[in-house]
Amino acid sequence: MALAYGHSVDTDPHQHALWQVCLPSAASVLNGQPLKYGTVIKPDEIHQLCMPSGWVMLAEPESLLGEAISQLPTRLPFAEPDARLNILLEQLGEFPELVHAMQNNPYLCQDDRLARLLARLDQCFGVDCLKPDAWRAKEVAEWLAMSESRFLHLVKAELGIAWRPYLLWRRLICAIQTIRRGKTATEAAYLAGFSDSSHLSRTIKATFGMTGKQLLNSFRDSG
CATH class of the missing domain: 1.10.10.60 (Homeodomain-like)
Structure with a gap:
């Protein structure tokens, strides 16, 4: 898992094998389209993000967090313009499975x-x-x-x-x-x-x- 609050995030088109959550703190652009809410990007999906500020979360597909992210709705709330993790966790309180996974993220492997x-x-x-x-x-x-x-x-x-x-x-x-x-x-x-x-x-x-x-x-x- 990787979780970070960023400023002036401006990427070229890219892709990776991870689940990604973007929680902007201000109006942003995803794949050339206005992004006025938080969103989920699926593994191996090509994407380009321009985000003045906000949170980015990455998770391996079969981790507890990856499973929780896969169940999130298409639209998520904007994040508070605050880099403190406790503030983010409070804001995501309506998604208890996600918050739990962010704090305790074991793999779901059976072997x-x-x-x-x-x-x-x-x-x-x-x-x-x-x-x-x-x-x-x-x-x-x-x-x-x-x-x-x-x-x-x-x-x-x-x-x-x-x-x-x-x-x-x-x-x-x-x-x-x-x-x-x-x-x-x-x-x-x-x-x-x-x-x-x-x-x-x-x-x-x-x-x-x-x-x-x-x-x-x-x-x-x-x-």
Whole structure:
């Protein structure tokens, strides 16, 4: 999950495998059309957003939050022009399942082996990223004592997203967090397993429709 309050969000057309919620604090533009309310963007849907200020939420398809987002109505309220999370949670009180998922967002996977893998991946957050050499499908499958084909099928079925784009998403979040902790883009790229800072920059642009600098500047007020 990623949740951030941003300013001057202006993206190029892009797409990703995640559920996205946009809660503007002012009149915005989505795909060239006026956006006068909050909205949900489905996974893999190409979109372009121009938002003066507001919240953006991203969630993996088969997480509790992803499930809650999938059940939201087409139109959502505008957000208060306030970057405090408690204010947002109060405003979303009419959607209790969403609020609960935002505060407690486990995966809905049924397989214990996959749950162990996700717990291991979660160790990457808040600390130095784990080198991705250990996350190749073949090695992970061996660690989980299953065939590579079975592992890839299981991930897609349980998480709603293929292993490679899911792993890329996790590495990308690690890299962005590393930069926000004061590391350079080159250092972040190395820690998260990108070939170089240019590779990281291209991935950020493809995923978010913004350059790394634009992304960090737009969401600099978020914790």
